[in-house]
Amino acid sequence: MLSINTNVGAMIALQNLGAVNRELSEVTRRISTGLKISSVKDDPATWVIAQGQRAEMKSLNAVTGSLQRGQSIVDVAISGGETISDLLSQMKEKMLAASDPSLNASDRAAISADYVALRKQIDLTASNAAFNGVSLISSGSSGNVRALANAAATDSINVDHVDLSTTGGLLSGTLADLTTVTAADLTNLDNALKGVNGAVAKLGTGSKALDTHANFISKLQDTLEASIGRLVDADLAKESARFQALQVKQQLAIQALSIANQQPNLILQLFRN
Template identity: 55%
Template sequence: MPLNSINTNVAAMQAVAAFNAINAEMAQVQMRITTGRKINSPKDNPAIWAIAQNQRGELRSLDAVKGSLQRGRSIVDVAMSAAETVSDLLNEIRALAVSAADFPLGDASRAALNDQYLALRKQIDITVANAGFNGVNLLAAGGGDRVRALANTSATSTIDVDPVDMSTGGALLAGLPADLLGGLGATSIADIKAATDRVNGAIGKLGTGAKALDNHLKFVVKQQDTLEAAIGNLVDADLARESARLQALQVRQQLALMAMQIANRQPSYLLQLFQFR
């Protein structure tokens, strides 16, 4: 192909190709600046996009794990609060039993102490019956409810907290006198103390379960933060670098426009060869 041709302007085609390439790169840089990401779709980098998308799925699954742990923690916290109230009531019951033993059977003072005792026994059952959260009660009679909080995103591991029956008819409060009107001796008062000790031991187990839930929840939150940072390392754009690239591309774009103008003027220069004086 002749170098001096008016039918085919190679220089202009090259300038247009360079201009289009610069525009395409500029559009990519502007997209990165707008979104803050260097990987916005699979066509940017299919492998990195797939890895990041998989980790986003893991991040969303950890939200479900965190929700399960928070729900379990709330259930146990409500149960512990009620159980502490039961322990306080048992301390009062023990004090009443000791006081009642000081009065003979049929004494009016003993009858008054018995009324208080029965009210406290009833309060224990009321407290236990209202120790539920979101339909789960770890202290109710029968012990049918339990906490099984998710510990991982594959749902293959759980943080377990078992129920404890703190009703007056349960095993923990076995030996608690029906009233204070019968014969009260050292054995009866010892039974009340033993019931109190069993309740306090059960509260300790609830506390251990609550601590396990808290610790694992903290771990999951840290795991989410680490995953989020890892995803950012893969797909986030360096805005300072992209800003510098944008300025360089703007200069190259202007130079490409000037090159196009020069190339488009080249055929007109050939006309001067045919000017006769």
């Protein structure tokens, strides 16, 4: 039926044109943002998952920062511990030299002065081997490392404090000077050196653990980022092809609407002589 009041063909063409325009607008958004899901309206379930993973990634930034601070503290302590080990080796040399019974008093006093200076240097090193105010080898028992290991803060990588000063348990048995030297004194110093080396080795183990976990967290963040991308990123090759096809459909829909709008004019032909 031909009617000038109701143009069914035009309504159908207009509906199709509207649908194509909406789809074209969606594809344009995906191309411009690079995301197939940029809003919760696009896919609520996937958006929630992606947001959760983004929050996890941001939390891992704090974990990385904590691990890096721990690495710096431990590495500074290791440098101090290695220096103290070297100082103890020099002290052992001085002690062995002072044990020579053929030395006169002035020679022994000179060697003792060097020994005392080295011993003081140990305390100076232990008290200054700190990062951001935290030292793992200073006098006392404060300054432990408790680095975050996960985003939930339920695990940590721990590196404990060890006193490498001359008042600590490892070095308190060493002589204050070399006025008199016995075989037992040499043994005590040798034990102190072994103890310091063992403590520095433990610090090295802690540093390696922090390094390894920091590398893992970095890889975990990369994996999470890739996983989020698979969920929300648009395939621009497909979107480009779709964009071209929709442009053609849009032109065809416009042409169909134009044809449908011309149909009422055919009624005039019925009234011509």
